[in-house]
Amino acid sequence: MTGLNALKVDANVVVLGTDRVGKSALTVRFLTRRFIGEYGDIESIYSHNVIVDGRDITFNIWDSPYCQDLSRETTLYEKRVQWADGFVLVYSICDRASFNAVTKLIQSIKATKDYLGMDKVPVVIVGNKKDLNHRRTVLSEEGRLLALTTACQFYEVTAAENYHSIFMVFHGLIDRIHASKSSIKRPAGIKGIVKSMSAVFTRKRTDSL
Numbered sequence: 572m573t574g575l576n577a578l579k580v581d582a583n584v585v586v587l588g589t590d591r592v593g594k595s596a597l598t599v600r601f602l603t604r605r606f607i608g609e610y611g612d613i614e615s616i617y618s619h620n621v622i623v624d625g626r627d628i629t630f631n632i633w634d635s636p637y638c639q640d641l642s643r644e645t646t647l648y649e650k651r652v653q654w655a656d657g658f659v660l661v662y663s664i665c666d667r668a669s670f671n672a673v674t675k676l677i678q679s680i681k682a683t684k685d686y687l688g689m690d691k692v693p694v695v696i697v698g699n700k701k702d703l704n705h706r707r708t709v710l711s712e713e714g715r716l717l718a719l720t721t722a723c724q725f726y727e728v729t730a731a732e733n734y735h736s737i738f739m740v741f742h743g744l745i746d747r748i749h750a751s752k753s754s755i756k757r758p759a760g761i762k763g764i765v766k767s768m769s770a771v772f773t774r775k776r777t778d779s780l
C-alpha cells in the first residue's frame with residue numbers, strides 16, 4: 572500500500588496575477604486543452620486528475636482575482652497561502668505593471684509564509700501572451716532574472732495558442748511540490764513510535780546475548 576500511496580500526489584495550486592493577464596485562460600487551457608476567449612470574473616477552485624509517469628496527480632487549482640491592497644484582504648490572502656502547496660504567478664509580457672505585481676506577490680507570499688511559520692512554497696513565474704511579441708514591454712531576460720534571484724521556475728507561454736507549454740508549467744510545479752512534500756519530516760505517529768520502541772528493545776535483547 573505504501574508503494575501505491577507514494578504514486579498518489581495531491582497538489583493545491585493558487586493562480587495569481589493582476590487583471591487580464593490570462594490566469595483563467597491558462598487554467599482552462601490546462602484543464603480542457605481549449606482556449607475560450609472570455610471567462611468573466613469568477614473565482615473558482617477546479618479539481619483535475621491526471622496520470623503522469625505512473626503517478627496519479629490531483630490538481631486543485633484556485634483561480635483567484637487580484638486585489639491590489641493585499642492588507643485589505645489579509646484573511647483571504649492568508650487562507651490562500653496556507654492552502655497552497657504551490658503558486659503560479661502570471662503576468663503579461665505586454666504589461667509592465669503586471670510584471671511588477673508578480674515581484675511584489677513573491678515577496679508577500681514569502682513574508683506570509685515566514686509570518687505563519689510555514690515552509691517555503693514552490694512558485695512558478697509565467698509570462699503570458701508571448702504571441703503579442705510586437706507589443707512586448709517585459710524582456711524574457713527580466714523574467715528569467717527574477718526567477719533566478721527568487722529561486723522560482725520561469726516559463727513564457729501563449730495560453731491562446733499552445734497547450735504543451737501550459738502542461739510544462741503545471742508539471743514543473745508538481746515535481747517541485749512532490750520534492751518539497753517528501754522532504755518534510757512528518758512527526759512519527761503511534762505506529763512509528765511502537766516500531767522504534769520495539770526496535771530499541773529488540774536491539775537490547777540481542778546486545779545482551
Ligand SMILES: Nc1nc2c(ncn2[C@@H]2O[C@H](COP(=O)(O)OP(=O)(O)OP(=O)(O)O)[C@@H](O)[C@H]2O)c(=O)[nH]1
Binds near residue numbers: 596
Ligand atoms: N493574445 C493573447 N490573448 C490572451 C492570451 N491569454 C489570454 N488572453 C486574453 O486576455 C484577456 C484576459 O484573459 P483572462 O484569462 O480572462 O485573464 P484573467 O487574468 O483571468 O483576468 P481577470 O478575470 O480580470 O482576473 C482575454 O481577452 C483573453 O482572451 C494569450 O496568450 N494571448
